[in-house]
Amino acid sequence: MSNNHSKGKKTVLVSTRKFWWRFKKNRAAVGGLLITIAFALMALSASVISPFDPFNMNFLEVFHPPSPSHLMGTDRFGRDILSRIFWGTRISLLIGFASAGIATLVGVPVGSISGYFGGRVDEVIMRGVDVFLVIPTFFLILLIVSIFGGSVWNVMAVIGLTSWPSTARLMRAEFLSFKEQDFVEAARSVGVGEFRIILREIMPNAIFAAIVNASMQVAGAIMTESSLSFLGLGDPNSISWGFMLRDALESSRIAPWNAIFPGLMITLVVVSFNLLGDGLNDALNPHLKEK
Amino acid sequence: MALLSVDNLKTYFYTSRGIVKAVDGVTFEIDRGKVLGVVGESASGKSVTAHSIMRLVPDPPGKIVGGQILLGTTNLLSVDEAEMRKIRGSRIAMSFQDPMTYLNPIVRVGDQIAEALIIHEGLDKTSARKAAVEAMQMVQIPSAEEREYDYPHQLSGGMRQRILLAIALSCRPELLIADEPTTALDVIVQASILELLKDLRNRLSSSIMLITHDLGIVAELADDVCIMYAGKVMERASVDLVYSSPGHPYTRSLLESLPSLEAEQTKLKSIEGDVPDAISPPSGCRFHPRCSYAADSCKEAIPSLEEVERGHWVACIRYDQLDAKEA
Numbered sequence: 001m002s003n004n005h006s007k008g009k010k011t012v013l014v015s016t017r018k019f020w021w022r023f024k025k026n027r028a029a030v031g032g033l034l035i036t037i038a039f040a041l042m043a044l045s046a047s048v049i050s051p052f053d054p055f056n057m058n059f060l061e062v063f064h065p066p067s068p069s070h071l072m073g074t075d076r077f078g079r080d081i082l083s084r085i086f087w088g089t090r091i092s093l094l095i096g097f098a099s100a101g102i103a104t105l106v107g108v109p110v111g112s113i114s115g116y117f118g119g120r121v122d123e124v125i126m127r128g129v130d131v132f133l134v135i136p137t138f139f140l141i142l143l144i145v146s147i148f149g150g151s152v153w154n155v156m157a158v159i160g161l162t163s164w165p166s167t168a169r170l171m172r173a174e175f176l177s178f179k180e181q182d183f184v185e186a187a188r189s190v191g192v193g194e195f196r197i198i199l200r201e202i203m204p205n206a207i208f209a210a211i212v213n214a215s216m217q218v219a220g221a222i223m224t225e226s227s228l229s230f231l232g233l234g235d236p237n238s239i240s241w242g243f244m245l246r247d248a249l250e251s252s253r254i255a256p257w258n259a260i261f262p263g264l265m266i267t268l269v270v271v272s273f274n275l276l277g278d279g280l281n282d283a284l285n286p287h288l289k290e291k
Numbered sequence: 292m293a294l295l296s297v298d299n300l301k302t303y304f305y306t307s308r309g310i311v312k313a314v315d316g317v318t319f320e321i322d323r324g325k326v327l328g329v330v331g332e333s334a335s336g337k338s339v340t341a342h343s344i345m346r347l348v349p350d351p352p353g354k355i356v357g358g359q360i361l362l363g364t365t366n367l368l369s370v371d372e373a374e375m376r377k378i379r380g381s382r383i384a385m386s387f388q389d390p391m392t393y394l395n396p397i398v399r400v401g402d403q404i405a406e407a408l409i410i411h412e413g414l415d416k417t418s419a420r421k422a423a424v425e426a427m428q429m430v431q432i433p434s435a436e437e438r439e440y441d442y443p444h445q446l447s448g449g450m451r452q453r454i455l456l457a458i459a460l461s462c463r464p465e466l467l468i469a470d471e472p473t474t475a476l477d478v479i480v481q482a483s484i485l486e487l488l489k490d491l492r493n494r495l496s497s498s499i500m501l502i503t504h505d506l507g508i509v510a511e512l513a514d515d516v517c518i519m520y521a522g523k524v525m526e527r528a529s530v531d532l533v534y535s536s537p538g539h540p541y542t543r544s545l546l547e548s549l550p551s552l553e554a555e556q557t558k559l560k561s562i563e564g565d566v567p568d569a570i571s572p573p574s575g576c577r578f579h580p581r582c583s584y585a586a587d588s589c590k591e592a593i594p595s596l597e598e599v600e601r602g603h604w605v606a607c608i609r610y611d612q613l614d615a616k617e618a
Binding site: 049181182183184186187188189190191192193196200203204 | 345347376377378379380381384387389392393394395396397400406407410411454458459461462563
């Protein structure tokens with residue numbers, strides 16, 4: 001015991017270490033984290049590590065199978081698939097993180113207020129959330145994107161703004177249970193005001209659920225973006241894995257590598273974010289913490 | 292003059308099964324610098340009384356339906372919520388029974404103590420933390436400068452109870468409501484917390500409302516005692532009077548149920564029966580079904596709190612006949 005306290009501030013490290021120790025026990029989650037980091041590095045250094053210009057067409061090298069010079073082969077315009085995969089990581093991660101971020105930024109405050117205050121406030125907010133939840137989200141996204149166009153920013157905003165209701169629901173549930181906790185009453189008994197209780201007493205306890213949820217939402221958003229691009233509604237000027245899949249559709253018999261690699265990447269990134277979220281849940285969720 | 296005077300307080304809970312009269316006409320006073328022990332079984336209304344004073348009764352279903360609570364000259368039942376928030380923590384503070392659940396598990400204890408200081412004294416973070424360490428020293432936490440960075444789970448039960456007291460006392464409230472401060476602790480830690488409360492009583496000028504079901508603690512700490520049963524005050528007097536000449540049959544049974552060092556006892560006495568159903572309490576005196584002195588008149592007449600001698604209030608219609616029967 002006393003060793004931990006030799007210097008007061010060390011206790012921060014102790015709890016961070018504890019988190020890491022719990023996270024590490026989940027092998028799959030560590031794998032997910034490593035793959036996520038790899039994708040992030042790919043996205044950041046796409047311009048450096050890509051062997052070719054991803055837009056550069058070369059009609060002498062159309063549909064080349066994977067070879068030492070083109071590790072993942074070329075597509076119907078002779079563009080290097082590996083380079084396009086690297087560049088595609090940017091769009092996928094950008095849209096994934098941005099839409100999960102938007103969903104969290106909207107959903108967390110809405111859900112918190114709804115759960116904490118309850119009563120009529122909760123009633124009104126939750127009926128609004130229900131309206132969002134009963135609309136088939138993907139078709140709503142399809143509709144909006146086909147009206148307003150499929151630029152990266154539109155796609156991001158639309159995915160983010162259609163996925164916040166689930167975040168709000170989650171936070172509401174967290175707040176509903178935390179607001180009944182004794183320590184909230186204790187805070188009230190020293191005169192802490194409502195918003196301070198929300199932000200300083202309950203939020204630090206409830207935010208873990210939102211973090212875990214956000215990680216899952218990144219995976220969901222990447223899937224949605226790929227689906228939109230696959231249907232031809234994505235941003236035509238950007239390189240997206242979904243778009244590459246669509247391109248590969250007609251030629252999938254003669255040049256299957258055109259479809260295999262983007263498909264593999266989508267699967268990999270979605271699985272890894274889900275594993276990561278799962279691991280975060282195990283390590284952060286206070287309900288699962290062992291004594 | 293009394294610091295806190297509670298007059299005919301009624302706090303009811305409106306449930307689907309009916310109205311629970313948790314506190315039904317409670318009257319008492321606490322003088323400045325004095326300790327009032329509020330004693331009663333579970334469900335006797337002691338905690339609800341405390342929450343009513345703090346105005347923290349959950350509404351719905353609870354509601355303070357009548358009475359008056361005066362803190363100094365402030366009528367606590369007529370101030371608005373914003374004003375009440377300023378009073379909580381600075382003029383009245385409360386410490387709680389279970390030191391684990393009443394601390395935020397993922398906020399450092401130093402920050403939890405500093406919270407009240409930031410709100411009420413307008414201190415910035417650095418000076419609030421300094422004051423928090425002082426509050427921790429006041430409740431005798433060893434090496435407080437290091438402990439302030441701890442999370443609740445790193446501290447023992449006794450230390451956590453001290454932290455709760457430090458939070459409550461950080462702004463030097465005029466009244467501390469200590470809700471069963473020793474119940475969740477083992478005997479040895481109980482003793483040290485008691486010593487601490489005694490020490491604080493002597494050093495601070497705060498009054499303490501000590502809620503407990505432990506008559507031993509009351510004897511050690513309190514100046515006055517208020518015995519509650521089923522939402523009503525049964526007896527109210529100084530500690531000496533209550534222990535030397537208990538007036539109410541309920542008080543007598545409570546005292547008789549204590550183990551004695553002198554007399555040889557093989558079995559402890561207990562009070563037969565259970566605390567009555569709060570929704571449909573017994574008619575007349577609420578204690579009559581369990582009272583060994585009860586007569587037929589007890590089933591009808593509702594006894595009021597009468598001053599039987601100076602400073603000694605008893606709510607029993609048969610008070611005059613009690614000793615005659617025994618003799």
